[in-house]
Amino acid sequence: MPASPIPVRPGASGVPGTSAAFPGDACPGALRLHAADDGYLARVRVPGGVLDVAQARALGDAAGRLGDGALHLTSRGNVQLRGLRDGCGGELAEMLGAAGLLPSAAHERVRNVVASPMSGLDGLGFVDVRGWLTGLDAAVLASSVTPALSGRFLFGLDDGRGDVAGLRPDVLLRGRADGSAVLAIGGAEFLLRYEDGARGAVVAAEVFVEAVRGVSGRRVWRVSELDASGAELSALIAERLSATGIEATSAGGAGGDEIATGADANATGLHPGPRSSIAGEAGIHGPSAAVIGSAGPAVRKLRGSAPDPAASGTTAGLVCIPPFGSITGAQWGALVDLAAGLPAREIRLTPWRRIVVPGATRGSAPAGLIADPDSPWSRLGACVGRPGCAKSHTDVRADAASSTPHPTLPTYWSGCERRCGHPVGPYVDVVARPDGTYAVTTVTTLTTERAEPRV
DSSP: OOOOOOOOOOTTOOOOOOSSSOOOOOOOOSSSSSEEETTEEEOOOOOOGGEEEEHHHHHHHHHHHHHSSSSETTTSOOOOEEEOOTTOHHHHHHHHTTTTTTOEEEEEEGGEEEETTTTTTTSSSOTTTHHHHHHHHHHHHHSSGGSSTTTTTTTTEEOOSSSGGOOOOOOOEEEEEHHHHEEEETTTTEEOGGGGGHHHHHHHHHHHHHHTOOOSSOOOOOOGGSSOOOHHHHHHHHHHHHHTTTOOEEETTTTTGOOOOOOOHHHTTTSSSOOOOOTTTTOOOOHHHHTTSSSOEEEOOOTTTOOOGGTOOOOOOOEOOOGGEEHHHHHHHHHHHHTTTTTOOEEEEEETTOEEEEEEEGGGGTTBBOOTTTTTGGGGGEEOOTTTTTTTTOHHHHHHTTTOOOOOSOOOEESSSSOTTTSSSEEEEEEOOOSEEEEEEESSSSOOOSSSSOO
């Protein structure tokens, strides 16, 4: 295990891959803490949301010893620790480093990877993304270029069911029925062998970094912000893949018809594009069906996928929802103890602020965590609001908790117009005004999710 990194003090600007003339994005990390009204905040990257028991215990210990005792899940399957005391950065870095949660000071904010959380558990999907996950994280850490990515840049690993593809990551690997991969970035798509997927994804990210270096006068954090045509990006990536020894062919849309979901593809974000109306359109289903029974958007069984474990009497895992994505130290400890007694000895955090315990049953959910697939909590979310955020106009979570969410669409409450952490559309957008009242609209286009908090 590498030595624990030297922590960056809260508010410091010395971030790898940035300069004083062109500072990096303001996303917090485990080394660069953000000063909030309730204390300092650390965001710990958890690639793919996968934590072994020892790492999960270390996070719980850090929250209890240094912070407010709770763990706050993000829309990228990461963990935020809030209420951290001033001057605790060194101790936090030591605790995370000892657990293997901080393998590189230079790369810690760019290890943003979302992955199909039920991959390999429920019989859906074409591939198991675990091989990609370990390979991708290793390749990101080995690269001297990836530290220049912003903390907002996102890798996505989709086993073929379409859940992660709907989150519109910057670089996407999607499994196909023949076991190969589609690598997608911007408008470029390539077919790769499964074993080349992770390395190819990092090559694509490195090409993006080089393209950004040619942009002057503005900041480019995400691929969608890069003024380059799909053809231009495709040519650059194809050249680099070939030079790296990776065999790749243009996908030309191949594999798109292999994604089967329980909702209209456009509505789930599989094929981004505007929608003029949601109400009354056939085939559109919101997260009431999408999120609870599984760990994310609803899926039908994919052609060529393995048998459904439930059909043979086995258990894929417990999926539970912490209200507003916040889980107490006691609840977290109970989940970790539960996972410790099961063969996988891990928990998985999802991009929908849910927790999966592989092999556990619904009845084993700790008190206060929601395992009911019909619960309104599956469709209700909110930013941290008051008193944790000074920019929030009110205590949005208290107001949201006493509300009734939309019967099908996600309902998201924001304390100000920044809308930190809002879901990818469509959703019901509830935004606090300075006078404490709320503006309510239905977002009918596919929006880009912001990492919480945006500072």
